[in-house]
Amino acid sequence: MAEQQDRQDRQDRLPGTKPSRRHPSAGNLTSRPELVREPPAPPTRPAFAFPFAVDEPATGEFVRYGPDLDDEALARLIGSVAGKRILDLGCGFGANSIALARAGAHVVAVDQSASRLAIARSNADEAEVRIEFHHADPADLAFVRAERMDACIAVYSVAGVDDVARLFRQVHRVLRADKPFVVSLPHPMSLMVDDDERPRVIQAADDLTPLVWPGDEDVEGVTVLPHSVSDVVMALRSSNFRLDLILEPTGEPRSAASRYWSPTRRLIPSTVIFRTRKDRS
Numbered sequence: 152m153a154e155q156q157d158r159q160d161r162q163d164r165l166p167g168t169k170p171s172r173r174h175p176s177a178g179n180l181t182s183r184p185e186l187v188r189e190p191p192a193p194p195t196r197p198a199f200a201f202p203f204a205v206d207e208p209a210t211g212e213f214v215r216y217g218p219d220l221d222d223e224a225l226a227r228l229i230g231s232v233a234g235k236r237i238l239d240l241g242c243g244f245g246a247n248s249i250a251l252a253r254a255g256a257h258v259v260a261v262d263q264s265a266s267r268l269a270i271a272r273s274n275a276d277e278a279e280v281r282i283e284f285h286h287a288d289p290a291d292l293a294f295v296r297a298e299r300m301d302a303c304i305a306v307y308s309v310a311g312v313d314d315v316a317r318l319f320r321q322v323h324r325v326l327r328a329d330k331p332f333v334v335s336l337p338h339p340m341s342l343m344v345d346d347d348e349r350p351r352v353i354q355a356a357d358d359l360t361p362l363v364w365p366g367d368e369d370v371e372g373v374t375v376l377p378h379s380v381s382d383v384v385m386a387l388r389s390s391n392f393r394l395d396l397i398l399e400p401t402g403e404p405r406s407a408a409s410r411y412w413s414p415t416r417r418l419i420p421s422t423v424i425f426r427t428r429k430d431r432s
Contacts, residue, residue, distance in 0.1 A: 196364065196410045196411060197346070197362075197364050197411070198217075198218050198337065198341060198411045198413075198416070198421040198422075199307070199310065199337040199341070199342060199362055199364070199373070199375045199421075200364045200373045200375075200411075201215075201217060201218040201306075201307055201411060202215060202218075202243045202244070202246060202247070202306055202307060211246055211249075211250050212250060212253070213225070213226050213250055214226065214228075214229070214247045214250050214251065214304060214306070215246060215247060215250075215306065216228070216304075216306055216333070216335040216422060216424055217306075217307070217335050217400070217402070217421060217422030217424070218402065218409070218411035218412075218416075218421060218422070219402035219403060219409055219411055219412055219416060219421075220400055220402050220422060221400070221402075221403075225398075225400075225424070228331070228333050228396075228424070228426050229302045229304065229331050229333055231254075232251055232254050232255060232256035232301075232302065233254060233255030233256065234255055234256075234257075235256050235257070235301035235302060236256070236257045236259065236299060236300050236301050236302075237251050237256045237257070237258050237259070237300065237301065237302050237303070237304070238258075238259050238261070238292075238295070238300045238302070238303040238304070238322070238325065238326075239251065239258055239259070239260040239261065239303075239304055239306075240261050240289040240303060240304070240305040240308050240309075240318075240322070241261065241262055241263075241289050241305060241306065241307065241308020241309075241311070242260035242261060242262045242267075242268075242271055242284075243262060243267055243271065243306075243308075244267055244270045244271050244274055245260060245270070245271030245272070245274045245275055245282065246274070247304065247306060248260040248271065248275065248282050249274060249275055249278045249280055249282070252275070252278075252280035252281065252282050253278070253280055257283070258282045258283065259282075259283045259285065259295065259300070260282050260283065260284050260285070261284075261285045261287050261289055261292070262284075262285075262286065262287075262289075262308075263286070263287065263288050263289065264371065265286055266371060267371070268284055268286050271284060272284055289305070289308055289309075289312065289318055290312055290314065290317050290318040290321055291321070292321045292322070292324070292325055295325040296325070297324050297325060298324075298325065298326065298327050298328070299325055299327075300325045300326050300327065300330065301326075301327060301330050302326075302330055302331050302332070302333075303322050303325075303326060303330075303331075303332045303333070304332075304333045304334075305318075305322075305332075305333070305334045305335070306335050307335060307336060307337065309334055309336055309378070309383075310336050310337055310375045310376060310378065311373070311374060311375065311376065312376070313376055315378060315382070315383065315386045316386040316389055316390055319332075319386055319387055319390035319392065320390045322390075323390050323391055323392065323429055326429040327429070328429055328430075328431045329428050329429060329431060330428065330429055331426055331427070331428055332392060332426075332427045332428070332429065333424065333425070333426050333427075334383070334387075334424070334425045334427070335422055335423070335424045335425075336378060336383065336422070336423055336425075337375055337377075337421065337422065337423075338399060338419070338420045338421055338422055338423045339356065339377055339378070339379050339380065339423070340419050340420065341415070341419050341420065341421045341422075342354060342362060342375070342377050343355070343356060344415060344419060345415075346413035346415050350414075350415045350418065350419065354377075356379075358377070359376070359377055360377075361374050361375060361376050361377075362374070362375045362377070363375075380397070380423060383425060384397075384425070387425065387427050391429070391430045392427035392428065392429060392430060393427060393428045393429075393430045394425060394426075394427050395426055395427065395428060396424075396425070396426040397423065397424070397425055397426075398423070398424040398426075399420040399422075399423050399424075400420055400422060400424070401416060401417055401418075401419075401420050402416045402417075402420075402421065402422075403416075403417075
């Protein structure tokens with residue numbers, strides 16, 4: 152038996168050979184115990200809760216259009232904002248508004264949650280930037296004069312709106328002609344699967360049942376209404392927006408502490424981004 156074990160140990164040390172696999176009941180019979188790969192930890196917050204369930208302080212340099220994306224590469228979506236009036240619909244805790252203000256923009260930030268706005272104001276004060284905050288429904292922009300804005304972003308906020316065409320018409324009214332409107336949403340494919348290492352389909356593509364994250368001790372809950380890509384495109388076109396770009400980026404974890412990351416993000420994009428412009432007609 153000892154000679155047989157010695158031969159096995161020598162074979163295990165030879166280059167290009169693989170150690171023979173043993174039944175678990177045999178224990179570690181070789182000098183090199185096999186390593187058991189630990190499954191990745193599940194995300195603590197669903198990707199669709201972004202950016203209202205933030206995972207880092209509001210100190211970023213770039214606008215974040217979705218969880219675990221390459222924000223610097225996506226900065227070209229609205230280009231330089233210095234000296235421009237930018238509307239941030241659904242500003243959450245103000246991270247994107249602060250990034251825009253630091254880049255020299257005059258930011259008008261809107262959110263329907265009073266508690267999130269209070270945190271956003273505190274974050275803006277700490278960052279020493281001036282932002283015009285409004286507590287309002289993103290689809291009700293009566294306080295903004297027509298054709299006043301040079302750009303508008305809506306990061307995941309449209310996902311909480313039932314009548315997206317109404318919101319788009321409001322944005323069309325306040326934007327200047329040919330100016331960009333960038334919308335990011337939870338990708339409908341990502342809402343169909345769970346966050347397991349081997350994702351399973353848990354919801355049909357045509358199932359419009361709202362998804363709810365109940366929140367935790369730090370953040371209030373989020374409700375998302377699934378919107379198909381075709382529905383968003385048709386609503387934009389009917390509101391006289393000209394679509395010039397659709398992105399479906401996959402991501403990489405921003406850090407080991409990312410609360411949104413799961414292996415599913417490498418297989419299925421969590422975010423879909425639309426860049427449109429106000430049509431002159």
